[in-house]
Amino acid sequence: MALYLTEDQEMLRDSAEGFVREKAPVAHMRKLRDGDDKTGYDPALWKDFAEMGFSSILMSEDDGGLGLGHVEAGVVLEEVGKNLTPSPLLSTGIAAVAALKEGGAHHREKWFPKIAAGDAVAALAIDETAKHDPAMTRMSAERSGNGFKLSGRKQFVVHGHVADLLIVAARTGGSAGETDGITLFAVEKGAAKMSADARRLTDASLASVVEFDGVEVDADAVIGEVDQGWGPLSAMLAAGRAGASAEMLGVGQGAADISYTYLKERTQFGVPIGSFQALQHRAAHLYAELEVARAAVLKAQQLLDEQPDGTKAYRAVHVAKAMTGWTTTLAVQEGVQFHAGVGMTDEYDIGLYMKRGRVLSELFGDANYHANLLARESGY
Amino acid sequence: MADLETFRAETRAWLEDNCPPEMREPVRGDEDQCWGGRKFTFQSEAQKVWLERMAEKGWTAPMWPSEYGGGGLSAGEAKVLQQEMSRINARPPLSSFGIWMLGPALLKFGTEAQKKEHLPPIVRGEIRWCQGYSEPGAGSDLAGLQTKAVDKGDHFIINGQKVWTSYADKADWIFCLVRTDPDAPKHKGISFVLFDMDQPGVEARPIKLISGSSPFCETYFSDARAEKKNLVYEQNKGWDVAKYLLGHEREMISGMGLGGGGKGQTLPEVALAAIGEEDDGRLRDPLMRAEIAMFEVRAAAYRAQAERFADEWKAGKANPAQPSMMKYYGTELNKRRNELVMAAGGTDALEWESEESNGGKKARDWLRSKGNSIEGGTSEVQLNIISKRILELPAA
Ligand SMILES: Cc1cc2nc3c(=O)[nH]c(=O)nc-3n(C[C@H](O)[C@H](O)[C@H](O)COP(=O)(O)OP(=O)(O)OC[C@H]3O[C@@H](n4cnc5c(N)ncnc54)[C@H](O)[C@@H]3O)c2cc1C
Numbered sequence: 017m018a019l020y021l022t023e024d025q026e027m028l029r030d031s032a033e034g035f036v037r038e039k040a041p042v043a044h045m046r047k048l049r050d051g052d053d054k055t056g057y058d059p060a061l062w063k064d065f066a067e068m069g070f071s072s073i074l075m076s077e078d079d080g081g082l083g084l085g086h087v088e089a090g091v092v093l094e095e096v097g098k099n100l101t102p103s104p105l106l107s108t109g110i111a112a113v114a115a116l117k118e119g120g121a122h123h124r125e126k127w128f129p130k131i132a133a134g135d136a137v138a139a140l141a142i143d144e145t146a147k148h149d150p151a152m153t154r155m156s157a158e159r160s161g162n163g164f165k166l167s168g169r170k171q172f173v174v175h176g177h178v179a180d181l182l183i184v185a186a187r188t189g190g191s192a193g194e195t196d197g198i199t200l201f202a203v204e205k206g207a208a209k210m211s212a213d214a215r216r217l218t219d220a221s222l223a224s225v226v227e228f229d230g231v232e233v234d235a236d237a238v239i240g241e242v243d244q245g246w247g248p249l250s251a252m253l254a255a256g257r258a259g260a261s262a263e264m265l266g267v268g269q270g271a272a273d274i275s276y277t278y279l280k281e282r283t284q285f286g287v288p289i290g291s292f293q294a295l296q297h298r299a300a301h302l303y304a305e306l307e308v309a310r311a312a313v314l315k316a317q318q319l320l321d322e323q324p325d326g327t328k329a330y331r332a333v334h335v336a337k338a339m340t341g342w343t344t345t346l347a348v349q350e351g352v353q354f355h356a357g358v359g360m361t362d363e364y365d366i367g368l369y370m371k372r373g374r375v376l377s378e379l380f381g382d383a384n385y386h387a388n389l390l391a392r393e394s395g396y
Numbered sequence: 397m398a399d400l401e402t403f404r405a406e407t408r409a410w411l412e413d414n415c416p417p418e419m420r421e422p423v424r425g426d427e428d429q430c431w432g433g434r435k436f437t438f439q440s441e442a443q444k445v446w447l448e449r450m451a452e453k454g455w456t457a458p459m460w461p462s463e464y465g466g467g468g469l470s471a472g473e474a475k476v477l478q479q480e481m482s483r484i485n486a487r488p489p490l491s492s493f494g495i496w497m498l499g500p501a502l503l504k505f506g507t508e509a510q511k512k513e514h515l516p517p518i519v520r521g522e523i524r525w526c527q528g529y530s531e532p533g534a535g536s537d538l539a540g541l542q543t544k545a546v547d548k549g550d551h552f553i554i555n556g557q558k559v560w561t562s563y564a565d566k567a568d569w570i571f572c573l574v575r576t577d578p579d580a581p582k583h584k585g586i587s588f589v590l591f592d593m594d595q596p597g598v599e600a601r602p603i604k605l606i607s608g609s610s611p612f613c614e615t616y617f618s619d620a621r622a623e624k625k626n627l628v629y630e631q632n633k634g635w636d637v638a639k640y641l642l643g644h645e646r647e648m649i650s651g652m653g654l655g656g657g658g659k660g661q662t663l664p665e666v667a668l669a670a671i672g673e674e675d676d677g678r679l680r681d682p683l684m685r686a687e688i689a690m691f692e693v694r695a696a697a698y699r700a701q702a703e704r705f706a707d708e709w710k711a712g713k714a715n716p717a718q719p720s721m722m723k724y725y726g727t728e729l730n731k732r733r734n735e736l737v738m739a740a741g742g743t744d745a746l747e748w749e750s751e752e753s754n755g756g757k758k759a760r761d762w763l764r765s766k767g768n769s770i771e772g773g774t775s776e777v778q779l780n781i782i783s784k785r786i787l788e789l790p791a792a
Pocket of ligand 1: 526527528529530531534535536537559560561562563612767768770771772773774775776777780
C-alpha cells in the first residue's frame with residue numbers, strides 16, 4: 017500500500033476540511049470559552065459530527081457505522097486540531113469505540129447506536145497521577161456480589177463530568193507496574209458514589225477528577241476479560257494515541273500555516289520579515305519536521321488498520337505520538353516567536369494553538385513516555 | 397493488488413534462486429560496493445554474477461523503460477522488488493551515478509539517440525559516470541561556474557577546472573556543466589555536456605579527505621573535446637537539466653538518513669556493547685539512553701517519511717522541491733547518528749586502523765558523514781530552496 021492518502025481518503029479530507037472550518041473554526045472555540053461554557057463542547061455540533069458519520073467512523077457497517085479505519089479517523093481529527101474545535105470525537109468516537117469493539121456484543125449494542133447518533137459521549141478514566149502511566153494503575157475493583165466495587169481516584173478525565181459512559185481501568189489482581197490484573201469497565205453516568213469535579217485547563221477545555229467511592233457495577237460492565245484488561249486497554253490507547261497524534265499534527269500544521277502567512281505579511285525595516293534568512297531557515301526546518309511527523313502518523317494509522325493489535329502497529333503509534341509531541345511543540349514555539357508582541361496577545365490565535373498543543377502532548381503519554389517504551393521494547 | 401501479489405511471489409522465487417549467498421551479507425564498506433565501469437575489478441565472482449543477473453532483468457534500474465534496458469516496472473512493482481530485496485538483505489547490485497543522477501535527466505531531456513546510446517550501458521554497469529558541477533569559485537553559487545566550452549561546429553573544446561568531483565579518477569565518462577555563453581546572465585549561458593574522460597585533455601587528481609580516503613578529485617580540462625551529439629537539451633539551457641538532476645541527486649543522498657541500509661550494528665547495540673546494562677536491561681548511562689531513544693524515534697519517523705516520499709515521488713504527487721527537504725533532514729539525521737555512535741562507542745570508536753575496529757570504520761564513517769550536508773548542495777542551500785519554492789517566502 018502506498019503511504020499517502022487514497023482518492024477516497026482525500027475526498028473525505030476535503031469534505032471534513034470544509035465542514036469543520038465552516039461549522040467550528042477557532043471563533044467557535046473562543047465563543048464557548050468566552051461564554052464560560054460548562055459542558056466542554058457544543059452538543060449541537062456533536063450531532064452534526066454524527067450526521068457526517070464522524071462519530072461512527074470506526075464502527076463496522078454491520079454495527080451501523082461507516083466501517084472506515086484509523087487513517088480516516090485521523091483525517092477528520094487533523095481538521096479538528098487545525099480549528100482547535102472542542103469535541104468529544106477523540107474520546108468517544110475513536111478511543112471508546114476501539115475499546116468497546118474489544119468487548120462483548122452487549123456493549124456494542126448498547127452504546128454504538130447512541131454514539132453513532134451523537135446522543136452519547138464517552139470519557140476515559142485511566143490516569144491516576146500527573147503523568148500518564150497505565151501500567152501503574154492502582155485503583156481497585158473488588159469482587160462484590162455479582163459484580164465489582166470500584167474505589168479510587170482518576171484524573172485528566174476529559175469530558176468526565178458530562179460523559180454518559182466512562183471507561184475505567186482498575187485492578188482486579190496484580191500490583192502497580194504489572195499489566196496483568198487490570199480490568200476495563202464500562203461505567204454509566206449517574207452511578208452512585210461516583211463524583212466528577214471538572215477542572216478548567218490551560219486551553220479552556222474541561223477535564224475532571226473523578227472519585228470512585230465503592231461504585232458498584234455488574235459483571236457485564238467488564239470489557240473483555242477480568243484481569244485481562246490490558247488487551248482492550250492497549251487497543252483503546254493505540255486508537256487514542258494515533259488519534260491524538262493526528263489532532264496534534266493538525267494543531268502544529270495550523271500554527272505553522274498561520275505563521276508562514278504572518279511572515280509574508282508583517283513588514284519591518286521596509287521588507288517582509290519572511291525575507292530574513294534567519295527566519296526563513298527556521299520556517300523551513302519546521303516544515304521538514306512537520307512532514308516527517310505527518311509520515312509517522314500516517315504510518316501508524318495504516319499499520320493499525322492492517323493489524324490492529326500487532327506489535328509493529330503499536331511501535332509505530334509510539335513513534336507517532338512522540339514525534340508529533342516534539343513537532344507541535346516546535347511549531348507553536350516558533351509561531352509565537354515569529355509573531356513576537358502580537359503572539360503574546362489573547363486576540364491572536366497563535367497562543368491558543370500553543371495551549372492546545374500542550375494539552376494534547378500530555379494526553380495518553382508524552383514524548384518521553386513513548387520514546388522510553390520504545391527503548392524498553394528494543395532491549396535497552 | 398492481486399497482480400502485485402503474483403509479482404511478489406515471482407520476484408521472491410527469482411531472488412531466492414538468483415541472489416548469491418555472499419550478496420546477502422551486510423555491506424561492510426566501500427570495497428563491498430559494486431560500481432561497475434571499464435576500470436572496475438569485481439571483488440568476487442558472486443558480485444559479478446549478481447550484477448549480470450539483475451542487469452539482465454533491468455532491475456538495476458527497475459523503473460526505467462525496458463526499451464533502454466530498464467526493468468519497466470510500475471511504482472508498485474518497484475516497491476515490492478525493493479521490499480523483497482531487503483527481506484533477504486540482498487545488496488544493491490550496482491551503485492551508480494548513472495542510475496541515480498544522469499539517467500533520470502536523460503530520460504527527461506535527452507534525445508532518442510542519446511537515450512539509446514547511454515542508458516543501456518548504465519543499466520549493465522559498463523560505463524561509470526562522474527558529476528562535473530562544482531568549481532573552486534562555484535560551490536553553493538553553482539551558476540557562477542567558469543569552465544568554458546567553445547562551439548566548434550560538431551564539437552566543443554573545453555577548458556577549465558572542476559573540484560570535488562567524486563570518483564573522477566575511477567569514472568569513464570563525465571556529465572559536465574560548462575559555460576557556452578560568457579555574455580549571457582549567469583543561469584542562461586550554461587550547457588550540459590557528456591564526454592569520455594579517457595582523452596589527453598582530461599586529468600583527475602585525487603584529494604585526500606579527513607576520513608583518510610580520496611573519493612573525490614580536482615579535475616582539469618585543457619582542450620578536452622565533447623561531441624555536439626552529446627549536448628543534452630538545448631545549448632545554453634543546461635541549467636534546467638542541472639537543476640532537475642540535482643533533485644534526483646538529493647533524493648539519493650537523503651537515503652543516508654536511513655542508516656546506510658546495511659544490516660550492521662544498530663545504535664543501541666553499539667551503546668550496549670560499549671557501556672553495558674543495568675540489571676533490568678537498561679543502558680547503564682541514562683543520559684545516553686535518553687539521547688538514543690529520542691534519536692531512534694526520529695529515525696523511525698524519517699523511515700516512514702522516506703517511504704511516503706518515494707511513493708509520492710513515483711506517483712508524481714510530491715512537491716518538485718521536496719527532495720531538498722529530504723536531503724536536509726536525512727543528512728542531518730545521519731550526522732547525528734554518527735555523532736551518537738562515536739559518543740556511545742567511547743575510546744573504541746577512536747581507533748583508526750586496527751582489525752577489531754574494521755580499519756577504523758566508526759571514526760571514518762563519522763568523518764565521512766560530515767560531507768552529507770555539503771555534497772549535493774549544503775543544508776543551508778536546501779533550507780533556502782524550501783523557503784523559496786515550498787513556503788514561497790519573499791526573496792531577501
Ligand atoms: C563528499 C562530497 C562529495 C562531492 N561530490 C561532488 C561531485 O561529485 N561533483 C561536484 O560537482 N561536486 C561535488 N561536491 C561539491 C559540493 O557540491 C559543494 O561542496 C557544495 O555545493 C558547497 O560548495 P562549497 O564547498 O564551495 O561551499 P560554499 O558555497 O563556499 O559554502 C560555504 C558555507 O556558506 C554557506 N552558504 C553559501 N551560500 C549560502 C547562501 N546563499 N545562504 C546561506 N548559506 C550559504 C554554505 O551553506 C556553507 O556553510 C562534493 C562535496 C562533498 C563534501
